Amino acid sequence: xxxxxxxxxxxxxxxxxxxxxxxxxxxxxxxxxxxxxxxxxxxxxxxxxxxx
Amino acid sequence: xxxxxxxxxxxxxxxxxxxxxxxxxxxxxxxxxxxxxxxxxxxxxxxxxxxxxxxxxxxxxxxxxxxxxxxxxxxxxxxxxxxxxxxxxxxxxxxxxxxxxxxxxxxxxxxxxxxxxxxxxxxxxxxxxxxxxxxxxxxxxxxxxxxxxxxxxxxxxxxxxxxxxxxxxxxxxxxxxxxxxxxxxxxxxxxxxxxxxxxxxxxxxxxxxxxxxxxxxxxxxxxxxxxxxxxxxxxxxxxxxxxxxxxxxxxxxxxxxxxxxxxxxxxxxxxxxxxxxxxxxxxxxxxxxxxxxxxxxxxxxxxxxxxxxxxxxxxxxxxxxxxxxxxxxxxxxxxxxxxxxxxxxxxxxxxxxxxxxxxxxxxxxxxxxxxxxxxxxxxxxxxxxxxxxxxxxxxxxxxxxxxxxxxxxxxxxxxxxxxxxxxxxxxxxxxxxxxxxxxxxxxxxxxxxxxxxxxxxxxxxxxxxxxxxxxxxxxxxxxxxxxxxxxxxxxxxxxxxxxxxxxxxxxxxxxxxxxxxxxxxxxxxxxxxxxxxxxxxxxxxxxxxxxxxxxxxxxxxxxxxxxxxxxxxxxxxxxxxxxxxxxxxxxxxxxxxxxxxxxxxxxxxxxxxxxxxxxxxxxxxxxxxxxxxxxxxxxxxxxxxxxxxxxxxxxxxxxxxxxxxxxxxxxxxxxxxxxxxxxxxxxxxxxxxxxxxxxxxxxxxxxxxxxxxxxxxxxxxxxxxxxxxxxxxxxxxxxxxxxxxxx
Numbered sequence: 182x183x184x185x186x187x188x189x190x191x192x193x194x195x196x197x198x199x200x201x202x203x204x205x206x207x208x209x210x211x212x213x214x215x216x217x218x219x220x221x222x223x224x225x226x227x228x229x230x231x232x233x
Numbered sequence: 234x235x236x237x238x239x240x241x242x243x244x245x246x247x248x249x250x251x252x253x254x255x256x257x258x259x260x261x262x263x264x265x266x267x268x269x270x271x272x273x274x275x276x277x278x279x280x281x282x283x284x285x286x287x288x289x290x291x292x293x294x295x296x297x298x299x300x301x302x303x304x305x306x307x308x309x310x311x312x313x314x315x316x317x318x319x320x321x322x323x324x325x326x327x328x329x330x331x332x333x334x335x336x337x338x339x340x341x342x343x344x345x346x347x348x349x350x351x352x353x354x355x356x357x358x359x360x361x362x363x364x365x366x367x368x369x370x371x372x373x374x375x376x377x378x379x380x381x382x383x384x385x386x387x388x389x390x391x392x393x394x395x396x397x398x399x400x401x402x403x404x405x406x407x408x409x410x411x412x413x414x415x416x417x418x419x420x421x422x423x424x425x426x427x428x429x430x431x432x433x434x435x436x437x438x439x440x441x442x443x444x445x446x447x448x449x450x451x452x453x454x455x456x457x458x459x460x461x462x463x464x465x466x467x468x469x470x471x472x473x474x475x476x477x478x479x480x481x482x483x484x485x486x487x488x489x490x491x492x493x494x495x496x497x498x499x500x501x502x503x504x505x506x507x508x509x510x511x512x513x514x515x516x517x518x519x520x521x522x523x524x525x526x527x528x529x530x531x532x533x534x535x536x537x538x539x540x541x542x543x544x545x546x547x548x549x550x551x552x553x554x555x556x557x558x559x560x561x562x563x564x565x566x567x568x569x570x571x572x573x574x575x576x577x578x579x580x581x582x583x584x585x586x587x588x589x590x591x592x593x594x595x596x597x598x599x600x601x602x603x604x605x606x607x608x609x610x611x612x613x614x615x616x617x618x619x620x621x622x623x624x625x626x627x628x629x630x631x632x633x634x635x636x637x638x639x640x641x642x643x644x645x646x647x648x649x650x651x652x653x654x655x656x657x658x659x660x661x662x663x664x665x666x667x668x669x670x671x672x673x674x675x676x677x678x679x680x681x682x683x684x685x686x687x688x689x690x691x692x693x694x695x696x697x698x699x700x701x702x703x704x705x706x707x708x709x710x711x712x713x714x715x716x717x718x719x720x721x722x723x724x725x726x727x728x729x730x731x732x733x734x735x736x737x738x739x740x741x742x743x744x745x746x747x748x749x750x751x752x753x754x755x756x757x758x759x760x761x762x763x764x765x766x767x768x769x770x771x772x773x774x775x776x777x778x779x780x781x782x783x784x785x786x787x788x789x790x791x792x793x794x795x796x797x798x799x800x801x802x803x804x805x806x807x808x809x810x811x812x813x814x815x816x817x818x819x820x821x822x823x824x825x826x827x828x829x830x831x832x833x834x835x836x837x838x839x840x841x842x843x844x845x846x847x848x849x850x851x852x853x854x855x856x857x858x859x860x861x862x863x864x865x866x867x868x869x870x871x872x873x874x875x876x877x878x879x880x881x882x883x884x885x886x887x888x889x890x891x892x893x894x895x896x897x898x899x900x901x902x903x904x905x906x907x908x909x910x911x912x913x914x915x916x917x918x919x920x921x922x923x924x925x926x927x928x929x930x931x932x933x934x935x936x937x938x939x940x941x942x943x944x945x946x947x948x949x950x951x952x953x954x955x956x957x958x959x960x961x962x963x964x965x966x967x968x969x970x971x972x973x974x975x976x
Contacts, residue, residue: 183658185390189397196904197756200370217312226297 242753273665273951279319279327280344281334284671285892285909286315291339298337315908316344316365327401340894340910355357361471363410368464372457376958379457383955395447396744402456410436412470428607428653431614435644442641445634453638458645465965469653472661476677495526498570515573519564520846521726527569531556535755536567539700549728551755552773566727567754590760600930603656603679610652618643618719621948635950636776637798639720642947651936651964655928658972663925671909674920681929682888683922685869689817690882692874693828693838696892696913702729704736705803710788713745714798718788719757720744721769724751728785729811730758730769733800741925753914757786803837807892809913814842815918823868825858827851829878855880873915875899890915925973932968939964 206212266730286295290308299308304322312316318901325647335339378394386394413432420427436459443454496764497506498516509519519525521536537549540562549565552558558571571842622640639807666673674680694700707715711738719737722730723744747767750760757770768775768789775789775797789797817824826847828835835849858875860882863870872879872886875895880902883889889903892910900906907914946952 193401196374200366200517203366203370204363206360207366212359212362212545214311214313217292217310220292220312224293226293226399231785 235373237475238826252321257532257893265771267446270294275888279321279330281317281319281327281330282908283310283315283317283339284342284344284575284811285335285339286310286312286317287669294337295334295339298333299330302333305330317341317544335381336824354807358471358474359795359956361412361467364412365464365467365471367405368460369399371409371460372387372464375457375460376661377952379454379958381741382454383953388956391452392447392450395443395450395456396898398454399444399447402460404443405461406436411468413463413466421707422631426611426615428611429532431611431644431803432462432648432653434615434618435461435648437644438637438641442637444711446638448906451752453954455641455645455954455957457476458954458961461958461961462645462648462650464687465650465961466648466653468965469650469657472654472657476660496520505610511573511575513575517571517573517967519569519571521568522563522565523564525558525562525571526565527555527571527573528559528575529573531569532572533557533570535753536569537565537755539563539565539728552754559560566725566752593735601656602681602933606652608657614647617647617944617948624951639947642950642952642957643944644945646947646960647940648961651939651968652933654965654968654972655932655936657934658969659925659928660973662919662972663839665904667722667914667918670914670917671907671911672914674904675906676904679888680922680925682869682904683919684926686822686867686871686888686919686922688823688825688865689871690827690886691844692856692872692876692882693830693835694824695875695894696873696879697807697810697826697838699807699840700909702802703805704733704800706799706801707733707736707740710744710798710800710843714788714790715740715742716745717747717762717767717790718769719964720747720762721760721767721788723748723759729800729802732802733786762790768967772799799858804834806841806914807910809911812843812913813916814844816913817919819841820919821917825859825863827856827882829853829856829876850935851878853878853881857885860885871919874903890918921975928972932971935967936964960969 209220235881245749249671257561286292292312293582295310296308299317299319299537300324302321306320306322306717308317308319310316317330317334321330331341331343340602349516378398382391382394404713413429413436417429417433422427429947439455439459439462441457443459446452446454456910494505495508495511496503496518497511498504498518500963503518511527513861515525516532517529531552531554533554535551535553538556538558539549552564552569558569564811579814618640622636623637625639638693657948660680663680667674679681691697695843715737719734722737723735723793726861746763746824747762752758753774754771757768759768759770761767761902769786772785772787775787776799777789777799785799786803787797787799816822824844824846826839826842826844826872827833828838828847828849829851830849832849835847839845839847848855856879860870862874864885864887868885870888872883872889873891874880874883875892876899879891880899883891883899883902888905890905891899891901891909892907905918941954943956946956
């Protein structure tokens, strides 16, 4: 059962990373246009190199 | 913020078409330009509404098309809102961008960015989403620990798990539950029992009893229930907010469609001013194709006016010096200078709109299914919980801890989790589906009202027809006459001339050599053909003796003795009008056509579409009276109209639809707006609304069903936290899935 002392903090830490990622995405307005973002991955623009 | 930067750079890069720079230096160069751009004077921010955009190809086509315009810094299409926002140099005009979109094959409308700024920063929505995310994180972690407890953790381990759960759940409930606490407090202050009171009570009771149990190392803690409750309820709240935000932004978007400006002539120079600054007595110039911004009297110029939006007449009306014009009419052929008699708040357009506002506030408010459910449910929940508390106090001889535990379990289980999701989930699914078909729901309850409709009333001009003429007898004329007509018509932007030249070109005709062509505003076009004077225009100007009952333009070829030829026109049908009629007939709807236009035109259209009940020459008040009479007979009326003459009827009907091209007042008065040109979605809307109301009722029954099973368990004290969690999550998930079944 000692392993719990390690596993619980680890699971909370991982969950916390997920929460932070969510907060970051939220703040940088990545939920403003879900339909558009879903479609943008299909376009061929900037396939050969990243957008400058 | 993080996204703004690539956008800016992309915009600069886009100035050279399609973006593939030939040399590496070009890629490096923009940094200098970027600094220059930063220091540049205030940019024009142009917002366009693009109802037809729907896929990945639309995004790249439109963004690339926009960036070919010199001066455009960046263009980004928001596909969710179907809105293109363009950052550009001040000299780029919205009209230019609309033209670019039109060339790319998309219908575009200008929006007023000033009015839209409020919706862009949808703070409340983001706040809700943030709380939702936090609640989700907490729910997952607490559930992990709870599963361990349920599967048999004992003693110190269980206590530790409970303590960790408490450390996660308590701050979460405090943070995520705020919207409920606030609105519960607000409703308690005015002495009402809203849905949020039992919710808040359940949240607080569950958290505090669990904390108490944890301190005294009890067996059962409801931390998982408390966070799950807040998650599911926030989900419902967020969906509800999203629909409402879309409706609100739609309303603003529509208000923003008409960007109110007028060209004021002062001392010979033309200044563009917002309507609010135009005063009575000013001189205002209205170019051909422009809409009258004010009421006034023509002081210079002759032209023709399209009054269809105000009166429903499809024939243009002649205007010259001394003609009274009203705001909302469209100037067709020549520039007109008006002396303003009333502007802004006093103009006839606004007075009509005010009438609508009064009528709207008098409209009896429809109580939605959700409201009715809440008002029946909320007292019941409290009653059950308190009687459980009282019963167990009496039964156990005053065991407060046990009685409070039971009443908390009852509150948690009956808590309207699924009920809170039942309506928002369906409305979100339905309005999303309709939005993709090109219909915008402005009113949350519109779907429920639409589901009851059994009678559909249509307006003619601008609704079933586009208000655009179409030549009907081109083939009856000799080739020479057609070629001369094409040459003359090509020189004018009058709608009849445009329709004529379009039809003639489609037949592969080439214009005859007509010289010295000039347009006489208000009359027609004349020119010299083989040394003879030829004219295309009004009957009396071309020397025609008779007048026809249908819209026509006359061609006088200058042959002595030959009578002028008449090209007749019919109003072009809106695409999808025929399909809508067929679909409505299949749904056994009663269809009525009410128009302010002349007998002949209305009869022809009714015959073409197979409408049996129609009335021509209807005044606005008659339309409204007819709708009211139908309602008095017990019919549920859907009114579809676009003109100012329809607004009273639109307000009087149970539910109303207007196309995006309609006048502001008409769109304000209606519950649903048709974004594209196509009429066909109207029939879909009726079908989907009936389906979604059925889903709502089903959802109520599902969540009720879970309660019928779980509440007795809770009342006899047999409900464990596991049972509560199961009932809650299962009912919420089934309700959401049921909503998604909508087709």
